[in-house]
Amino acid sequence: MGEEGGAEAARSSEPPDDPAARPGLMLVATPIGNLGDLSARALAALRDADAVLCEDSRVTGGLLARHGIAATMIPLHDHNEAAQAPRLVGRMKAGERFALVSDAGTPLLSDPGYRLVREAIAAGVAVSAVPGPNAAVTALALSGLPPHPFLFLGFLPAKAGPRAAEVARLRAVERAGLSATLVFHEAPHRLAEALAALAEGLGADRPAAVARELTKRFEEVRRGSLGDLAAHYATHEARGEICIVVGPAMAEAAGGEELDARLRAALAAGLSLRDAAASVAEATGASRREVYRRALDMGGGRAEPED
Incomplete structure (x- = not known):
């Protein structure tokens, strides 16, 4: 990169000088475990916001207090987002600026915020983001499985019947040609059931990985076949936040x-x-x-x- 290009890149990395050009909504990624992963830009965005929109004020309040940030917090979660979004967008259009965080990781991914972002964009409000920690992408990178293409699917259904139906739907899509690494979030108390359903529906020999407690002291990534992982967690209790990564389907011989x-x-x-x-x-x-x-x-x- 030449001097002119380098100077342009340096200029573009700075926030706008004109306050009117700053985003009305900033999506701020927060640590998924290690509190040292909160970036300087994230801290600045949280300090500069008129209010911080959060899932749980107890979780976000602890994070803010740790960094000496005294901010107004407004709850935004699955149960109130539909009602809150129009009011919040109206306040943004009037000049207020909000930072949106989830309890951990990048907002919107298996977390609230999509309705608000959609309505803000539709209303012409500038939306930007401070990128940072993301459990699904971190698990994918550590899994040892093909990193792209990948398909992030969030949580499988909690109940056995809908979960089996969802796995069967995925298998049908794979038979139709999908070949991608699959990434799921899962609750620790459902991990064994989820792995068993995946092994039955996708094949017990499919390579997979279970990543838990990412970035924390007891981080663990266990790799093996879906069948082996299902058998292990059937007798071993899992703790912490969990991601399941499943390798892509092998091409099947045509009949x-x-x-x-x-x-x-x-x-x-x-x-x-x-x-x-x-x-x-x-x-x-x-x-x-x-x-x-x-x-x-x-x-x-x-x-x-x-x-």
Whole structure:
């Protein structure tokens, strides 16, 4: 980067000098365990806000007190967000500035705030963020599983029936072509049940990891198959905040009906027997010899001459 580009980057990293240009709503990431992970920008945003919007004032109040910040706190949680959002947006449009935090980590991800952000944007209020700790991304990075693409799914349903249905839906989507690492949040008292449901629905041999107490003194990342992890936590109590990371589904060999359907489509498109067989074998991972034999059956059993 040249001097001009470096100077521009330095200028763009500073907050706007014009108070009117500052965001009316700032999403502030807070520590997921280690209080040393609260950034200088996060502290500044919390100090500068007219009020801090929080899930639990006891949790946020402790964090603010630790850093000597005396701020007005306004509860914003799942039970009051729909009613609070219009009022808060009205205050932002009148010039007030709020910082939004969750109890831990990045706001909105399995936490309140989406309705408020959506309404603020729709009303033309400037929204920005102070990035920082995120349990799901930290667990993904530590899991040893493919980091991208990944799909963050939040919490599985708490009850067995809906949970099994959700896992079955995910498996159906994978059979339709999804290949991504899956990341879930889970409560410690439901971990064993969740792992058992995932092992049954996605396959006991799927590679996975359970990450808990991230950034804390007793941080642990246990890696293994879903079946092994389910068996372990069936007899070992889990504590702390937990993320489950599941490796992507392996490609499944196409069945005979699918091969025949693909071959018919390729032949109808004008491909020769040999080219149709090669195309279908490559697309499905099936044996080229098997696919060519099926193509021969469709073509009357006569092999094409070698080039």
